[in-house]
Structure formats: C-alpha cells, structure tokens
Amino acid sequence: MAFDIDMIKGFYAQLGERVEAARKIVGRPLTLSEKILYAHLWDKTPTQAYTRGADYVDFAPDRVAMQDATAQMALLQFMQAGRPKVAVPSTVHCDHLIQAKVGAAVDLAVANKESKEVFDFLGSVSNKYGIGFWKPGAGIIHQVVLENYAFPGGMMIGTDSHTVNAGGLGMLAIGVGGADACDVMAGLPWELKFPKLIGIKLTGKLNGWTAPKDVILKVAGILTVKGGTGYVVEYFGEGATSMSCTGKGTICNMGAEIGATTSTFGYDDSMERYLRATDRDDVADAANQVRQHLTADPEVYANPENYFDQIIEINLSELEPHLNGPFTPDLATPISKMKEEAVKNGWPLKVEWGLIGSCTNSSYEDLSRAASIAKQAVDKGLATKAEFGINPGSEQVRYTAQRDGLLGTFEKLDATIFTNACGPCIGMWARVGAEKAEKNTIVHSFNRNFAKRADGNPNTFAFVASPELVAALAIAGDLSFNPLTDTLINSAGQPVKLDPPAGDELPKSGFDVDDPGYQAPAVDGSKVEVAVSPTSERLQLLDPFTPWEGTDLKGLKLLIKAKGKCTTDHISMAGPWLRFRGHLDNISNNMLIGAVNYFNEKTDLVKNQLTGDYGPVPATQRAYKAAGIGSIVVGDENYGEGSSREHAAMEPRHLGVRAVLVKSFARIHETNLKKQGMLALTFANKDDYDKVREDDVIDIIGLTTFAPNTPLTIVLHHSDGSQQEILVNHSYNSQQIEWFKEGGALNIIRKSVKA
Numbered sequence: 227m228a229f230d231i232d233m234i235k236g237f238y239a240q241l242g243e244r245v246e247a248a249r250k251i252v253g254r255p256l257t258l259s260e261k262i263l264y265a266h267l268w269d270k271t272p273t274q275a276y277t278r279g280a281d282y283v284d285f286a287p288d289r290v291a292m293q294d295a296t297a298q299m300a301l302l303q304f305m306q307a308g309r310p311k312v313a314v315p316s317t318v319h320c321d322h323l324i325q326a327k328v329g330a331a332v333d334l335a336v337a338n339k340e341s342k343e344v345f346d347f348l349g350s351v352s353n354k355y356g357i358g359f360w361k362p363g364a365g366i367i368h369q370v371v372l373e374n375y376a377f378p379g380g381m382m383i384g385t386d387s388h389t390v391n392a393g394g395l396g397m398l399a400i401g402v403g404g405a406d407a408c409d410v411m412a413g414l415p416w417e418l419k420f421p422k423l424i425g426i427k428l429t430g431k432l433n434g435w436t437a438p439k440d441v442i443l444k445v446a447g448i449l450t451v452k453g454g455t456g457y458v459v460e461y462f463g464e465g466a467t468s469m470s471c472t473g474k475g476t477i478c479n480m481g482a483e484i485g486a487t488t489s490t491f492g493y494d495d496s497m498e499r500y501l502r503a504t505d506r507d508d509v510a511d512a513a514n515q516v517r518q519h520l521t522a523d524p525e526v527y528a529n530p531e532n533y534f535d536q537i538i539e540i541n542l543s544e545l546e547p548h549l550n551g552p553f554t555p556d557l558a559t560p561i562s563k564m565k566e567e568a569v570k571n572g573w574p575l576k577v578e579w580g581l582i583g584s585c586t587n588s589s590y591e592d593l594s595r596a597a598s599i600a601k602q603a604v605d606k607g608l609a610t611k612a613e614f615g616i617n618p619g620s621e622q623v624r625y626t627a628q629r630d631g632l633l634g635t636f637e638k639l640d641a642t643i644f645t646n647a648c649g650p651c652i653g654m655w656a657r658v659g660a661e662k663a664e665k666n667t668i669v670h671s672f673n674r675n676f677a678k679r680a681d682g683n684p685n686t687f688a689f690v691a692s693p694e695l696v697a698a699l700a701i702a703g704d705l706s707f708n709p710l711t712d713t714l715i716n717s718a719g720q721p722v723k724l725d726p727p728a729g730d731e732l733p734k735s736g737f738d739v740d741d742p743g744y745q746a747p748a749v750d751g752s753k754v755e756v757a758v759s760p761t762s763e764r765l766q767l768l769d770p771f772t773p774w775e776g777t778d779l780k781g782l783k784l785l786i787k788a789k790g791k792c793t794t795d796h797i798s799m800a801g802p803w804l805r806f807r808g809h810l811d812n813i814s815n816n817m818l819i820g821a822v823n824y825f826n827e828k829t830d831l832v833k834n835q836l837t838g839d840y841g842p843v844p845a846t847q848r849a850y851k852a853a854g855i856g857s858i859v860v861g862d863e864n865y866g867e868g869s870s871r872e873h874a875a876m877e878p879r880h881l882g883v884r885a886v887l888v889k890s891f892a893r894i895h896e897t898n899l900k901k902q903g904m905l906a907l908t909f910a911n912k913d914d915y916d917k918v919r920e921d922d923v924i925d926i927i928g929l930t931t932f933a934p935n936t937p938l939t940i941v942l943h944h945s946d947g948s949q950q951e952i953l954v955n956h957s958y959n960s961q962q963i964e965w966f967k968e969g970g971a972l973n974i975i976r977k978s979v980k981a
C-alpha cells in the first residue's frame with residue numbers, strides 16, 4: 227500500500243554510518259531525536275554540529291501524509307510543479323469532511339454525496355501522481371499512518387498538526403503547511419529550525435485506571451499549551467518501554483497541544499509487536515538489525531541532564547487519571563480533585579455526551595479498554611446516563627473490534643458508532659440542540675477542547691480524558707464521579723462499583739479487515755484526467771502567478787495598515803471558509819477580513835483610494851486589481867503568526883497585493899510569502915510604521931538590483947503632496963530572489979522539470 231520496504235531497508239543500511247558521522251561532529255553521545263535529525267540531512271553527511279533552537283537546516287523527509295481538508299491546496303500547488311510523480315512516498319486520507327449525525331452507514335453516504343467533487347478530485351490527483359489514496363471511511367489519517375507507514379527512525383511531514391502521532395512508532399513526524407508538503411513531494415528539501423530537546427523520563431508502570439492519555443494530560447498541565455514550542459519531546463525510561471505502541475502514539479499525538487515540534491520514543495518490543503501485528507514483519511526484522519541506532523546512546527538516558535535542554539520525570543505508578551479542561555487542554559485536574567474543582571468553578575456536573583475516538587485515542591487497545599468498562603455496566607445492570615458515541619480510528623480497527631464483540635458491547639449501552647473519521651473532533655458533528663447554546667458538559671478522548679470546537683456551542687464545557695474514563699463518565703453521567711472510589715446505583719437499586727479497565731494491547735486473534743478503503747495509484751498516471759469542474763465553488767485549478775515585470779514597483783496603493791496582532795487566522799479565517807480551501811478565488815473573499823485597520827480601528831473596512839469610499843478589504847483589493855493597480859499591506863509585529871496555512875500568502879498574491887511591509891514577521895508566513903513570489907519586507911526603523919498614511923501611494927525602489935543583505939527603499943507619496951523615503955530590510959537569499967523574479971517558487975520548479 228504505497229509502502230516502501232526497500233526504501234526503509236536502504237535507509238537502515240546507511241543509518242549506522244550517518245549516526246556515527248553525526249556523533250563525531252557533535253562530539254558526544256546522541257539523543258534519539260538527534261540521530262533521526264542528522265540521519266535525514268538533505269546533504270546526507272553532516273558538515274557541522276547544529277545549534278539547537280538557532281540553526282535552520284534542510285532535511286529530506288521519508289514520507290508525506292495529507293488529510294482531505296489541507297490536501298486540496300497542497301495538491302493544487304503540486305500540480306503546478308509539473309512533476310509526473312511525487313518524489314517521496316505520499317498519501318491522502320479522507321477523514322475531515324464526514325459529519326457525525328446518525329451513525330456510520332448513513333453519515334458516510336451523505337458525506338460521499340456532499341463532498342463528492344472534493345473526494346473525486348483528491349482521488350484522481352492521487353491516482354495521477356503516484357499518491358496512495360485512502361477513501362472516506364478508511365480511517366483517521368494518523369491511525370492509518372501508524373498502522374501502515376510509520377517506521378522507527380523515520381522522518382515524515384504531514385499537513386495536519388497531529389502528524390506527530392507517528393512518534394509512537396519511533397518516528398520524527400511533524401505537522402506542516404501545504405506549501406511545505408508540495409515542496410517535498412516535488413523533490414525539494416524541507417527546512418526546519420534545529421529543535422531544542424525536552425527529555426521526559428517515565429518511571430514506574432501504568433496501573434488501574436491510569437492510561438497513556440494521562441501521561442500527556444499530566445505533561446500538558448506541567449508545560450502548558452506553549453511549553454513545548456520549538457522542542458522535540460523525547461520519552462524514555464522503564465515506563466516508556468512498558469507501554470503499548472498505540473499508547474505511545476496517544477502521548478505523541480497530544481504533543482501538539484503543548485506546541486511541541488514533535489515527540490518520539492525509542493524503538494522497543496512494543497513497537498516490534500505492533501509492526502508484526504499490522505503485517506509488517508519485514509520492517510520489524512529490518513529495525514531489529516539496527517536497534518541500537520533507533521534509540522538514544524545509553525549514556526544519554528543514564529545522565530539525561532547533560533543532553534536535554536529540559537528534563538521532566540513522571541512516576542507512572544503514582545500517576546492519577548486526569549480530566550483536562552474545560553476550554554483548554556492544559557488545565558489538568560486529577561480525577562480525585564475533579565469534584566472540588568468543578569463545584570468551585572461552576573462547571574456543569576451533568577455529563578451530556580461521552581465521545582470516544584479521534585486520532586488520539588481510537589486504537590484497538592483504546593476501544594477494548596473502554597469496552598471492558600461498558601461490559602461491566604451491562605453485566606452489573608447499569609445504563610449510560612449520558613449519550614455515548616464512538617469513532618473507530620480505522621476500518622481495520624473497526625472491523626476487528628466488530629468481530630471481537632467490542633462494538634456490540636458499546637451498542638448494548640446504546641452507543642452510536644460513527645464513521646471511522648474525525649467527526650466531532652473537527653466540529654463535524656450535527657449535535658441535536660447545540661444551536662440553543664446551553665451551558666453543558668461533554669467528556670471526550672480527543673486532543674483539543676477549545677470553545678466551540680466539537681459542536682459550535684461556546685457554552686459546551688469539554689473535558690479531555692482517556693477512553694476508559696470517558697466510558698465511565700458516560701455511564702455515571704456525572705463529571706464528579708471518581709470510578710476509583712465511587713459507586714453507582716444499578717437498575718435493581720444496588721450500589722455497584724466499576725472495576726479498573728482491562729484491555730488487549732493488540733487483538734488476540736490478530737487484525738482483520740475486509741476492505742481497508744485503500745486505492746493504489748496508477749503505475750503510469752500520465753493519462754489520468756484530474757476531475758475539476760470549471761463551475762465548482764469548492765475547487766479551482768491554479769494558474770501560475772505572473773513573473774516580476776523587471777522594474778521597480780511604483781504607484782502601489784496602501785490596502786490596509788493592520789494594527790496589532792495579525793495572525794494567519796486574521797489574514798485567512800477558518801470556520802465556514804474551510805469549505806473553500808480548494809478554491810483560491812473564493813477563499814480570497816476572506817483576505818484580511820480579521821485584521822484591524824489602524825486608521826479606524828475596525829475590521830474589514832478600508833478606504834478605497836480610487837473612490838474615497840470605505841468597504842471590505844477583499845472587495846477593495848479586487849477594485850485595485852480590476853484597475854491594474856498593485857497594492858501593499860502594512861503590518862505590525864510578528865505578522866502572520868499562527869498556523870502555517872499557505873492561503874494567507876496565496877490570497878494576497880492572487881488578488882494583486884505586491885508587497886507586505888511589517889515591523890516583524892512570523893517566520894513561516896514570511897517564507898510562505900516568498901514562496902508565492904511576494905515581497906516580504908520589514909521596516910529598518912520600526913517607527914517608520916507611523917509614517918504610513920491612509921491614502922499613501924507607495925513606490926518600492928531598488929528591485930532592479932535586488933540582492934541579499936541589501937535594503938530596499940520605499941517612497942511614501944502622501945496626499946498632501948509631500949513625500950518621505952524610508953529604508954526597508956528583507957531576508958531574501960539569492961534563491962529566494964529568483965522565486966520573486968520568476969513569480970513564485972513553483973514556477974522555478976516547473977521550469978527545472980521542463981529543462
């Protein structure tokens with residue numbers, strides 16, 4: 227299934243040599259994270275020791291994975307690159323566009339109808355360009371990747387922040403924007419700031435009600451949602467090796483919630499068991515040959531304080547089950563303290579829904595542990611007080627869980643089995659009554675619990691927990707229920723207690739599946755037609771952006787001077803706009819509508835210099851474009867922070883904005899602008915931001931001699947006839963200057979393919 231054992235064997239064959247070269251150049255024993263990073267250098271052999279948290283380094287990832295919402299623009303861009311096939315093994319997974327409503331069969335049929343054109347497009351592009359395609363219902367991207375593609379010591383990127391899940395199988399797997407995925411599929415290097423390292427030592431052993439989920443819920447409480455930013459988190463210790471592979475996946479998955487670049491574990495017996503159970507004896511055998519390179523050097527874990535930037539130690543034997551939330555995944559409350567905290571904070575105690583699933587917790591082990599609780603409830607005469615829903619992680623998990631009676635057990639408790647897809651986790655949940663916006667509590671085994679995330683109701687208090695605890699709370703219907711100590715009253719009026727969960731790490735009779743939902747690409751895709759209707763409102767083929775005209779840019783209108791925070795969400799909003807992620811012209815109608823206009827403190831209201839009227843930003847820019855006039859966007863500090871979505875750079879480019887001039891950029895957005903052929907400039911003197919007036923006409927001078935480390939000049943022509951000149955800096959290297967000149971990086975790739 228687009229799974230390349232030869233590639234893995236080839237990589238392992240060189241691993242020892244590469245690790246040794248890295249060890250020599252770094253001059254000390256290496257962590258696992260460093261081994262994987264140095265083994266994936268674009269230039270293969272390390273020539274210098276990189277400074278963590280400082281050096282930008284080019285890497286060569288082994289794989290790319292894309293989910294259906296983000297794959298659209300990634301693949302539309304890839305089509306522009308002119309390559310006949312992807313350069314590295316890649317897959318597309320249809321999991322985000324399926325709403326949970328009445329149950330799997332009906333919901334899947336509805337999604338297949340409603341998003342048919344998107345699925346058809348993704349299927350045909352995949353077929354054409356050698357990309358493995360996982361159809362709607364096949365499963366959630368990260369479960370499917372763990373089951374089929376992840377391998378110890380590998381590096382992958384994916385267009386989804388929970389790509390990090392594959393760390394459970396000893397990878398470094400990192401979430402990126404579609405432009406990065408496009409580059410790697412086109413055969414270009416992928417750049418990353420060499421990360422800093424957090425080591426987390428797990429001692430003791432999980433027991434009773436405590437699950438792998440509780441490890442990461444505890445870590446989130448310690449590090450908070452920002453604590454992992456710029457770090458790879460590496461877990462080790464007896465607690466790590468005693469845990470299942472999918473449990474490790476859960477922990478790595480929620481590393482995204484602490485902002486970590488990614489998380490990983492060293493190769494161990496649990497990973498070997500998982501590889502063999504998922505029909506990959508060949509990978510397990512190959513990994514066993516290089517076992518010592520797939521974990522840190524022994525000295526590292528013996529004296530971690532010498533090798534990590536930060537160390538945390540957690541004793542699993544003492545760890546309590548946690549409930550994190552509401553509204554943020556780092557508000558960690560041990561179950562024994564929940565009653566007190568809930569009452570103190572006025573959190574609604576009645577649990578309305580318990581949901582098990584998401585890429586975080588939808589493995590066979592997860593379902594089996596939760597089912598053991600459900601079975602006890604049935605046997606002991608209990609029913610669920612809350613509603614109960616399950617999204618299995620993949621068709622393989624669903625089929626096996628059905629065969630083994632796990633789903634039947636859930637159904638005896640009136641649970642609804644939803645599609646093998648994201649569903650409520652991404653807000654694709656037709657929850658009855660959510661529109662009433664009533665204050666209520668839900669518990670789920672997902673990773674994120676921000677306001678409105680699951681059901682759109684800002685008053686839903688969502689708590690994150692392990693699947694087994696979710697099952698217990700759905701039965702109790704009470705947030706303050708502590709299954710370790712409390713009893714419930716059964717249908718005969720007797721008090722009963724739930725025993726701790728018991729599950730199977732892997733199915734005793736092995737995994738089984740009838741149709742996994744995979745479509746292999748055509749061997750020769752050259753004749754495959756890509757299906758995009760010219761009248762579609764959701765998909766639009768891209769046209770190449772036009773190259774630079776070879777002159778200075780004169781007479782640009784100021785489109786907006788944005789004040790304060792301007793994230794990629796302000797530049798290209800999500801929510802209802804998600805629908806248009808594959809249609810550049812339609813989604814451009816959200817361009818900068820969240821940015822605050824410096825001159826009137828309003829959003830989406832700027833002066834049209836052609837008419838003097840005020841109007842929405844996109845409409846104003848379209849008026850300039852129609853008149854053949856370029857424009858410029860001015861911004862404040864850290865412009866473009868937030869998600870790496872490339873739409874925030876493509877929309878202004880598409881609508882004719884020529885330059886973005888700010889006090890400072892968020893780096894990924896700055897790179898995205900450069901890739902799209904835009905000018906990304908910074909004030910040499912930040913106070914010059916104040917000189918920009920609402921009806922300025924602006925020239926950018928110096929482009930005919932555009933060179934690295936050479937500032938450009940901007941002339942502000944004020945409406946009173948006066949003018950001011952200011953210096954502006956840029957960070958373009960000579961390659962990036964070529965991107966600008968050619969109208970975008972993709973134009974260069976296409977040229978190189980033709981040459």
Ligand code: F3S
Pocket residue numbers: 321322366367368386388584585586647648651652673
């Ligand atoms: Fe899907 Fe939620 Fe994971 S949206 S990919 S299940 S975080």
